[in-house]
Amino acid sequence: MNYALVTGGSSGIGREYARQLAAKGWNLIIVSNREEDNARVAEELTAQYGIKAEPLYADLTEKDAAEKIYDHVQRMGLEVEVLINNAGMLLFSQLVNTPTEQLERIIALHCTTPTKLCQLFANKMAERGGGYILIMSSITAWTPYPTISHYAATKCYLRSFAQSLWYEMRDRGVSVTAVFPSAVDTPFYDLDDKMRRWLLRCGVMLSAESVARKALRAMFRGRRRCLPGFLTKVEAAICWLLPAWALLPILKIPAVKRILERI
Numbered sequence: 719m720n721y722a723l724v725t726g727g728s729s730g731i732g733r734e735y736a737r738q739l740a741a742k743g744w745n746l747i748i749v750s751n752r753e754e755d756n757a758r759v760a761e762e763l764t765a766q767y768g769i770k771a772e773p774l775y776a777d778l779t780e781k782d783a784a785e786k787i788y789d790h791v792q793r794m795g796l797e798v799e800v801l802i803n804n805a806g807m808l809l810f811s812q813l814v815n816t817p818t819e820q821l822e823r824i825i826a827l828h829c830t831t832p833t834k835l836c837q838l839f840a841n842k843m844a845e846r847g848g849g850y851i852l853i854m855s856s857i858t859a860w861t862p863y864p865t866i867s868h869y870a871a872t873k874c875y876l877r878s879f880a881q882s883l884w885y886e887m888r889d890r891g892v893s894v895t896a897v898f899p900s901a902v903d904t905p906f907y908d909l910d911d912k913m914r915r916w917l918l919r920c921g922v923m924l925s926a927e928s929v930a931r932k933a934l935r936a937m938f939r940g941r942r943r944c945l946p947g948f949l950t951k952v953e954a955a956i957c958w959l960l961p962a963w964a965l966l967p968i969l970k971i972p973a974v975k976r977i978l979e980r981i
Contacts (some may be wrong), residue, residue, distance in 0.1 A: 720744075720748045720797050720798075720799040721744070721745045721747050721770075721772070721796050721797065721798050721799065721800075722736075722739045722744040722745070722746055722747070722798070722799065722800035722801075722802065723746075723747040723749060723787075723791070723798045723800070723801050723802065723847045724736045724739070724747070724748055724749065724802040724804060725749045725750065725778060725802065725803055725804050725805035725835070725840070725979065726749070726750050726759075726778075726804045726805030726806065726833075727746070727749060727750060727756070727759065727804070728748060728750040728755035728759050729750070729752065729755060729927055729928055731804060731854070731899075731926045731930055732750070732802070732804040732805065732930070733926075734926040734927050734930040734945035735802050735930045735933075736748055736759060736763060736829060736932065737763060737798065737930075738927075738930050738931060738934055739802075739882050739934070740763040740766070740767040740771065741767055741768050742775055743767070743769060744769065744773065744800065745769050745770040745771065745772075746760065746763065746769065746770070746771040747771075747772045747774055747791065747798070747852075748760050748771060748772070748773050748774065748893050748940040749774045749775075749776050749778070749787060750775070750776070750778075751775065751776065751777045751778065751866065752775075753773070753775040756773035756774065757773045757776060758841045759771070759773070759788075760772065760773040760906065768887055772789060772794070772796070774787065776827070778805050778827050778831045778833070779822075779823040779825070779880075781826070781827040781830070782832070782852065783826075783834075783869075784830075784831050784834030784835045784837075784838060785834070785838070787835065788835070788838040788839065797842070797846070798843075798849075798930060799834065799841070799843070799846075799848070799849050799850065800841075800849070800850045800851075800910070800937075801835060801839045801840075801850070801851045801852070801929050802852045802854075802870060803832040803835060803852065803854060803876075803948070804837070804852075804854045804954070805827060805831075806827065806854060807823070807824055807827055807828075807830045808826060808866065808869055808876065808931075809824065809866070809868070809869060809934070810865050810866060811866075812864075812865060812867075812930075813867050814867060816868060818831070820866055824868055824869060824872060825872060827870070828869075828872035828873065828875070828876060829872050829876070829879075832853060832876065832879075833879060834979070836853075836879075838893075840883070840887055840892055841890045843887075843890075844887065844890040844891065844892055845889070846895045847890075847891045848891040848892065849891070849892045849893075850892070850893050850937050850938065851878040851883070851887075851893065851894045851895070851937075852895050852896075852897060852933060852934075852937045853876050853879070853894065853895070853896045853897070854876070854897050854899075854933075855873045855874075855876040855877045855880065855896050855897060855898050856870070856873040856898060856899065856900075856946075857898050857899065857900040858870035858873050858874075859874040859876065859877040859898060860874075860898070867958075876896065877896055877898070880894055880896035880942070880949075881894070881896065881942065881943075884896075884942040893937065893940040893942075895933070895936050895937040895940075895941055895942060895943070895944055895957065896942065896943055896944070896945070897929070897933040897936070897944045897945075898943070898944065898945045898946075899924055899929045899933075899945075899946050899947075900947065901924065902919050924946060928946060928947070929947075930945040932944060933946060939961075959975060
């Protein structure tokens with residue numbers, strides 16, 4: 719029986735991916751480091767949509783996380799036809815002020831584990847002659863972002879990795895789609911409800927439901943790239959055209975300098 723595996727599937731965009739896939743009749747493997755939330759979401763989706771949902775606890779920042787997940791799936795005798803690499807973390811800080819442990823965690827979570835999961839599951843998909851891989855990058859992959867240099871750089875890695883993997887797998891029946899959302903209404907952002915509603919109305923912030931819906935549609939259509947939302951496309955174009963040195967005058971603005979000094 720074929721399954722969709724969603725990392726970070728117990729909350730935020732990942733939970734929305736899981737819900738929308740369940741609504742389409744997909745069985746699920748919900749992976750995150752929130753054991754109780756995994757079980758709760760799996761139970762809710764099973765009851766609501768009549769699918770099978772397997773909760774799987776895993777610390778995706780561990781060196782061998784991908785191997786543990788893959789081995790567990792193999793022991794269960796499950797076939798993963800859809801792999802959603804969604805789990806992520808956002809940390810605002812200048813690099814010199816960021817604890818080394820945090821750097822190691824974000825690199826492992828965004829780069830090492832997704833790469834190894836793709837390697838392991840793409841091989842099985844190719845052997846069966848088909849499958850879908852979705853990789854969550856970010857609008858920050860398109861230009862330097864001071865105060866989240868570590869985050870943006872990992873997302874840039876995912877952008878390049880996903881594109882290269884698309885070329886490698888396209889003749890083997892496996893589609894690879896990279897998603898580049900801008901700000902999404904998730905717990906990543908510590909905002910009050912009024913501000914969230916205003917940002918959503920303006921299109922500056924996207925809903926998790928909208929991002930997941932557009933990303934899944936792009937994935938199932940075999941597209942290699944998805945930039946959900948009109949303003950996201952505009953932002954990506956500006957970032958692509960804007961030279962890095964154009965950031966320097968902005969960083970010299972007194973208010974911006976004060977923010978940078980605090981982070």
